[in-house]
Amino acid sequence: MEQRRVEITLNPIIPANLATTLEKKNKWIMEFTRKIGQDMKHNRNWRCEFCNKHARETVWMKASWMHLDPPRMVCYVHHVCDSGTGLCADKIRSVDAEMRAHSNLPPAPLLHVAPPEGYVYPMSATCAVCNDEANKSRKNLKQCARCGLTRYCSVECQHSDWKRHKQCCKAVKKVEWHWKK
Ligand SMILES: [Zn+2]
Ligand SMILES: [Zn+2]
Ligand SMILES: [Zn+2]
Incomplete structure (x- = not known):
């Protein structure tokens, strides 16, 4: 099967008053990661x-060097149909376990946030704002x-998102696409 992934290097700009200790920096980066989920998810189809079904969920494996100035972070974003249950969920769990073993990290359960009853996560192949699946x-x-x-269907969607997106946008240092058959 074709292997596809994107490696995104970020140099996040942490406000000086929130970067006084490593603990504060780590807290900030957790929040930042949550905010840029939208950007990472919709960067491609x-x-x-x-x-090979349309991906609706992402699983993150990331490495960060918070002691550097500016701090550096690399995100490996895996796109899957469903990371909660089923065959693909099992597979992403084994990839995660392999990665953790490789980095000498103890085994840990994969973080999975179940959508609310009746809610379906939007496809990655949609606008980052309106998620129009047409x-x-x-x-x-x-x-x-x-x-x-980050991808948008219209100038309107892009403009309405700039306030949120700019933090991620300015932090992006390098985007590497990997396509391997
Ligand atoms: Zn799948
Ligand atoms: Zn849109
Ligand atoms: Zn941007």
């Missing part, structure tokens, strides 16, 4: 790396010209 909208997505990541 990702399909589940195991079954073909017409998905075919016309444009990437943010600055970071080359």
